[in-house]
Amino acid sequence: MSAGSHSELKPLTPWLFSSKPMALTLLPLALVLSLPASAQAESTDDAAARQRWHTDLGTLYAALATSTDELKQAASDYCAAPDEDSRNHLDAQWLQAYQDWQAIRLVDFGPIEVDSRAWQMQFWPDRKNLVGTRMASRLLQPTDGQPQPITQSDIDNAGVAEQGFPALEYLLYDEAMDERQLSDPLPCSLLQSISGHLADTSAALATDWTDFGDHYLATDSYTTATLHGAMQLLDSLEDKRLGEPLGMMGSPANHYLAEAWRSDASVALIAGSLHGLQQGFAPGLRQILESHQQDELADAFETQLSDTIDQAESLQSGIATGLEDDQALAQLTTLYIEVAQLRELLNQQIAVALGVVRGFNSSDGD
Amino acid sequence: MTHRLARRPLSAIVAVSALAMPFAAQAEDVTPEQVVTHYADLAHTVYTDALRTARALDESIEALLASPTPETLAAARSAWRDARVTYQQSEVFRFGNPIVDDWEGQLNAWPLDEGLIDYVEADGYQHELGNAGATANIIASSTINIGGENIDVSEITPELLASLNEIGGSEANVATGYHAIEFLLWGQDPHGYEAGAGEREVTDFVVGEACTNDHCDRRRAYLAAASDLLVEDLEWMVNQWAPIAEENYRSELLAEPAAEGLRRMLFGMGSLSLGELAGERMKVALEANSYEDEHDCFSDNTHNSHYYNGLGIQNVYTGHYQRSDGTDFDGASLESLLEQQDADLAAQLDHELKASMAALSDLKARAEDNESPMTFDMMIAPDNAEGAEVVNNAILALVSQTGSIEQAAGALGVSSLQPDDAGHTF
Numbered sequence: 001m002s003a004g005s006h007s008e009l010k011p012l013t014p015w016l017f018s019s020k021p022m023a024l025t026l027l028p029l030a031l032v033l034s035l036p037a038s039a040q041a042e043s044t045d046d047a048a049a050r051q052r053w054h055t056d057l058g059t060l061y062a063a064l065a066t067s068t069d070e071l072k073q074a075a076s077d078y079c080a081a082p083d084e085d086s087r088n089h090l091d092a093q094w095l096q097a098y099q100d101w102q103a104i105r106l107v108d109f110g111p112i113e114v115d116s117r118a119w120q121m122q123f124w125p126d127r128k129n130l131v132g133t134r135m136a137s138r139l140l141q142p143t144d145g146q147p148q149p150i151t152q153s154d155i156d157n158a159g160v161a162e163q164g165f166p167a168l169e170y171l172l173y174d175e176a177m178d179e180r181q182l183s184d185p186l187p188c189s190l191l192q193s194i195s196g197h198l199a200d201t202s203a204a205l206a207t208d209w210t211d212f213g214d215h216y217l218a219t220d221s222y223t224t225a226t227l228h229g230a231m232q233l234l235d236s237l238e239d240k241r242l243g244e245p246l247g248m249m250g251s252p253a254n255h256y257l258a259e260a261w262r263s264d265a266s267v268a269l270i271a272g273s274l275h276g277l278q279q280g281f282a283p284g285l286r287q288i289l290e291s292h293q294q295d296e297l298a299d300a301f302e303t304q305l306s307d308t309i310d311q312a313e314s315l316q317s318g319i320a321t322g323l324e325d326d327q328a329l330a331q332l333t334t335l336y337i338e339v340a341q342l343r344e345l346l347n348q349q350i351a352v353a354l355g356v357v358r359g360f361n362s363s364d365g366d
Numbered sequence: 367m368t369h370r371l372a373r374r375p376l377s378a379i380v381a382v383s384a385l386a387m388p389f390a391a392q393a394e395d396v397t398p399e400q401v402v403t404h405y406a407d408l409a410h411t412v413y414t415d416a417l418r419t420a421r422a423l424d425e426s427i428e429a430l431l432a433s434p435t436p437e438t439l440a441a442a443r444s445a446w447r448d449a450r451v452t453y454q455q456s457e458v459f460r461f462g463n464p465i466v467d468d469w470e471g472q473l474n475a476w477p478l479d480e481g482l483i484d485y486v487e488a489d490g491y492q493h494e495l496g497n498a499g500a501t502a503n504i505i506a507s508s509t510i511n512i513g514g515e516n517i518d519v520s521e522i523t524p525e526l527l528a529s530l531n532e533i534g535g536s537e538a539n540v541a542t543g544y545h546a547i548e549f550l551l552w553g554q555d556p557h558g559y560e561a562g563a564g565e566r567e568v569t570d571f572v573v574g575e576a577c578t579n580d581h582c583d584r585r586r587a588y589l590a591a592a593s594d595l596l597v598e599d600l601e602w603m604v605n606q607w608a609p610i611a612e613e614n615y616r617s618e619l620l621a622e623p624a625a626e627g628l629r630r631m632l633f634g635m636g637s638l639s640l641g642e643l644a645g646e647r648m649k650v651a652l653e654a655n656s657y658e659d660e661h662d663c664f665s666d667n668t669h670n671s672h673y674y675n676g677l678g679i680q681n682v683y684t685g686h687y688q689r690s691d692g693t694d695f696d697g698a699s700l701e702s703l704l705e706q707q708d709a710d711l712a713a714q715l716d717h718e719l720k721a722s723m724a725a726l727s728d729l730k731a732r733a734e735d736n737e738s739p740m741t742f743d744m745m746i747a748p749d750n751a752e753g754a755e756v757v758n759n760a761i762l763a764l765v766s767q768t769g770s771i772e773q774a775a776g777a778l779g780v781s782s783l784q785p786d787d788a789g790h791t792f
Binding site: 130 | 477532535655749
C-alpha cells in the first residue's frame with residue numbers, strides 16, 4: 001500500500017465524498033468489476049491480506065445466500081401450513097438472515113454497488129416511513145373482486161422500500177398486521193415474493209463476489225477500500241444506529257430512528273455487524289498490522305471487538321424497549337461507549353499507524 | 367428578471383463561457399493565491415446576487431399581501447423561482463466552508479414536515495416518525511406543545527420562527543427559509559406522481575370574510591416574517607465574503623495557506639456532486655420512489671434546483687458566473703491552475719462537468735417541455751423507466767466527475783479532503 005501519498009487519491013473512490021456510499025452506483029457489473037483499475041495494478045505486501053479478506057468475506061456472503069434461501073423456504077412452508085411452529089420458524093429465519101446481512105454490510109464496494117443492492121437488502125434510514133406507506137398500499141384490498149396475488153416479478157421491479165428485510169419486518173411485526181392474517185393469500189404472496197427477491201439478490205452477491213476476486217486481489221486500492229468500509233461501518237454504528245436513537249447526538253431519544261424498531265431487533269442486528277467484523281475483517285487486518293510490526297494494535301482491536309460483542313449479546317432487548325427501562329438504557333449506553341472505543345481504535349490509531357488517508361462522511365442532507 | 371442561462375441550449379452556455387475565458391487560455395501562470403482570492407470574490411458575487419433576488423421576492427410578497435390576487439400570487443411564485451436560480455448556485459460554497467454549513471439550515475433545510483407551519487391534508491401527509499411537531503400548525507395556534515414543552519407563538523416574528531427550527535430535536539421541523547416560503551406560496555402538492563404542483567388559493571391570504579382555511583392574518587404575518595428573515599440572513603452572508611477592512615470569513619480564509627483554500631473549493635465541489643446532489647437529492651428519491659424526498663416538492667421546481675446546483679459546481683471550476691442580470695463575472699480559475707499541473711486531467715474534468723450539465727439540462731428540458739412535461743416527481747414514479755433513465759444519467763455523470771475532482775485534489779497537492787473540524791474524537 002502506498003500509504004500517505006497522493007496516489008491514495010488517484011483511484012476512483014466515490015465513497016470519499018459519500019454519506020451513503022453503497023447507494024450511488026448504477027453501473028453494470030462488468031464496469032464495477034473494472035472500475036478502480038488504475039495504472040497501479042501491481043500487487044504488494046497487502047495482497048496476502050486481501051486474499052484473506054476475499055476468502056473470509058466470501059464465507060459471509062455464502063452464509064447470507066444460505067440463510068436467505070432458508071428464509072424463502074420458511075416463508076413457503078408457513079404459507080402452505082400456517083401454524084405456530086411454522087410462524088416461529090419464519091420469524092427466527094428472518095432474524096438469522098437479517099443478521100447475516102449485517103455481518104457483510106462492511107463491504108461497500110464491488111458487487112454490492114450494482115443496482116443499489118445494499119438498499120434492496122435494507123432501505124434505511126427511513127425517517128418518513130416509506131416502508132410502512134408502500135407496504136400498506138401493496139396490501140390494500142380491491143373494493144371489488146378478489147385480490148390479485150403479488151408475484152416476485154412485481155417485487156423485483158418495485159422500489160427499494162418494498163424489497164428488503166424492513167419490508168418483511170412490516171409483514172411480521174407491524175401493528176397494522178394485527179388486523180390482518182399474514183396467512184391470507186395477499187399478504188402471504190407478498191411475504192414469499194419479498195423473500196424470493198432477497199434470496200435471489202443474495203445468491204447473485206455471493207457469485208459475483210467470487211467473480212470479483214481476481215480484480216480485488218490485483219488492485220491495491222481495495223486494501224484502503226476495505227479498511228474504509230469497516231471504518232464507515234463503525235461510524236454508522238456509533239452515530240446512526242446507536243447515537244441518534246439513544247439521543248446521544250444532540251437531539252432527544254427517538255426509537256423510530258433505530259433499525260428494526262418494529263421488531264425491537266436493533267441490538268441483535270448490531271451484534272450481527274460486530275460478528276461480521278470479527279469473522280470477515282479482523283483476520284485480514286491482523287495480517288496487515290503484523291506486516292507493519294503493529295501486532296499490539298491487532299491484539300487491542302480484537303480484544304475490544306470481543307468485549308463489544310459480549311456487551312451486545314448481554315442485552316435482552318433492543319433500543320425501542322430499552323428506552324423505556326432505566327437498567328436496559330444503562331446497558332445500551334455501555335454498548336455505545338464500547339462501540340465508540342472500537343471506532344477510536346480503528347479509525348484513529350490503526351488508521352494513523354497504517355497511514356490511511358481518511359475520507360470523510362459528508363454532512364447529512366439538510 | 368432575465369434568465370439567459372435558463373433559456374439557452376447548453377451549447378450556447380458553453381460558448382458564452384468559452385468567450386468569457388480567454389484569460390484562462392492565454393494568461394501567464396495563475397497562482398494558487400489568485401485562484402483562492404477569486405473564489406472568495408465569486409462567493410461574494412453569488413451571494414450578492416442571491417440577496418438581490420431574495421429582495422425581489424420580498425417585494426413581490428409585500429405586493430401579494432397588499433393586494434392578494436391570482437396575479438400577485440403568480441408574481442410571487444415567479445420571484446421565488448428566480449431566487450432559487452441564484453441561491454442554488456451558491457450551495458457549492460456550503461461544504462468545506464464551515465460558516466456556510468452552520469448557517470444554511472435556516473435558509474434551505476428540507477425535507478420538512480409542513481404540518482408544523484400550516485394546515486395539511488389528513489390523508490397522505492407523511493411526516494417523520496416520532497416527530498412531535500409534525501402537526502403543530504403554528505399558523506392556527508397561539509401556543510404549541512412539542513414534547514411536553516409549551517411555546518408561545520402568538521406573535522409571529524423572524525426571531526420566533528428562527529427559534530422554532532428543529533424544535534423537539536427533529537430535523538424535519540423547518541420553520542424558515544426557501545422551503546417554508548415555498549409551502550406558503552404553493553401549499554401541499556396533492557398530485558403524488560401525477561402532473562401538478564401545490565394549488566394553494568390566493569384567498570388563503572385575504573383578510574376578512576373571503577379568507578379561506580382560517581387564520582389568514584397569521585398566515586400573512588408568517589409569510590412576511592419568513593421572507594424578512596431570508597433577506598437578513600443573506601445580508602449577513604454577503605458581508606462575510608465582502609472585501610472589506612473588518613475581519614470576516616473572507617479575511618480568515620485568505621489568511622490561511624492557499625492549499626487550504628483549494629481544499630475547501632474541491633471539498634465543496636465533490637461533496638455537492640456526490641453525497642448531496644447525486645445521493646441525497648436524486649438517488650434516495652429515485653430508488654425509493656419517494657416524492658417526500660423531492661427537493662422543491664411544493665412548487666415542482668426540483669429540476670431547476672438540481673440544474674443550478676450543478677452549474678454552481680462548474681462555476682467554481684471555471685471561475686465564471688453569470689449574474690441574474692446577464693452580466694458575466696470571471697477571474698483566475700481552478701481550471702487554469704490544474705492545466706498547469708496536469709493538462710489532460712484538466713481537460714477531462716472540464717469534459718465531465720460539461721457532461722453532467724448536459725444531463726441536468728436534459729432533466730430540466732423534460733420537466734419544462736411544453737407538450738408533455740415530466741417533472742421530477744413524475745420521473746421517480748414506479749415503472750417510469752424513461753424518467754428513471756433521465757435521473758440516472760445525471761447521477762452517473764455526477765459520480766464520474768467526483769472521481770476527477772478527487773484526482774484534481776491529488777494533482778494540486780491537496781492530500782486530505784477531510785475538513786479540519788470533522789475529526790471525531792472520543
